[in-house]
Amino acid sequence: MGLITGLCTFLFHLPQIYKWLLRPYYITSFLMTIAFLVVRKAPGLCEHLATQREDGNSCDFDWREVEILMFLSAIVMMKNRRAITLEQHIGNLFMFSKVANVILFFRLDIRLGILYVSLCIAFLMTCKPPLYMGPEYIKYFSDTTIDEELQKDSRVTWIVEFYANWSSDCQSFAPVFADLSLKYNCAGLRFGKVDIGRYGEVSQRYKVSTSPLAKQLPSLVLFQGGRELMRRPMVDNKGRAVSWTFNDENIIREFNLNELFQKSKKLNKGRELKEEEQNGSKPEEGIDELSPEQPTESKKDQ
Known part of the structure; x- marks a missing residue:
């Protein structure tokens, strides 16, 4: 089979x-x-x-x-x-x-x-395996920007991937995560990545081990208002990751991406109505309400 x-x-x-x-x-x-x-x-x-x-x-x-x-x-x-x-x-x-x-x-x-x-x-x-360089709507964090960005707006939900460039599992998962960001990224639901192989302090702060024996790479963590709500894979008492398959079906189901996306669309519409009431004018035509924000850091910066 x-x-x-x-x-x-x-x-x-x-x-x-x-x-x-x-x-x-x-x-x-x-x-x-x-x-x-x-x-x-x-x-x-x-x-x-x-x-x-x-x-x-x-x-x-x-x-x-x-x-x-x-x-x-x-x-x-x-x-x-x-x-x-x-x-x-x-x-x-x-x-x-x-x-x-x-x-x-x-x-x-x-x-x-x-x-x-x-x-x-x-x-x-x-000779290193080529990195994924396709389209994506992902914000790349550094050790100095991740905390500020996650806590900036409590209404925004973040799905952050903790990865390391040397990990073959992270490299294989990159196109899957990029595809999800293209489908679900919007004003209230954002996707981010941080290279904990480069920023060791972030690894310790968010308790994601870079040890190959721990098998915690990659790790996906859901944040709301800077607070962790869930992560996959889960970690047992011995610090080892519980086996979990990183495919789009599992991620959509476990993280309730469809439900989060619908709530994020309502949040975005509510913001526009509020701004319209305050300004007494309609939002400009031709602007897609779900148009995602472009990432401000590129893969080369990492």
Whole structure:
């Protein structure tokens, strides 16, 4: 079932694959994913490799290598059952394929294993996955602006994502959160983000751990008048996050986004009527009552 889901997702987003493959991160990851396959099948090279096949054919996989690759497929399918976006599906494939390649290369030749691990370390240090740069209505906070902005107007509800750029889960969630901001952002319901990997004081102040073991990244927190009303994922007594899937359906349901959006529209209409009564004039035509405010900080500022 996980394989079918992954295949359907891949085919649906196939036009986007070509754009991604043009990026250095994906090109390099793909080459490193198929590295063992290329070495094992390359004419002129595979003849000199060791093998445990009974027929002595060193240009084909032996039974242990097939076993490792089958185990890799099972792990990828299990992980992709909880994947939300295509980036997560591809990321899981890349990550576990590299782990399998390390095992296969060390089993084949320790020198090849050391060389492959060195390439993996160099890749991690020099090549970062591309950040989401699509449309969004999100306010990016710093350590000095988050408190002031959340407490500025008690009638405004904020949904704030606490994230870190180094977290692959946060990077995969970015397009989902951006899409929600495009659908639901209005005068009374705002979306914000703060990089707690950069602002450690914010992490401590709002009790969101950046430790990979805590699994609290990303965290979504609902604020009203600067006061926290709820957060996902919830945290148990040991400081570990309770497992929760960050997809748009769960977020809309748990945070009651449809209800909050309807209340925010009423709030916005009430403000316009009040201003009209005070000024004795109608609001200017051509202004959309739900037009969201543009973010004042860009991703590059972070």
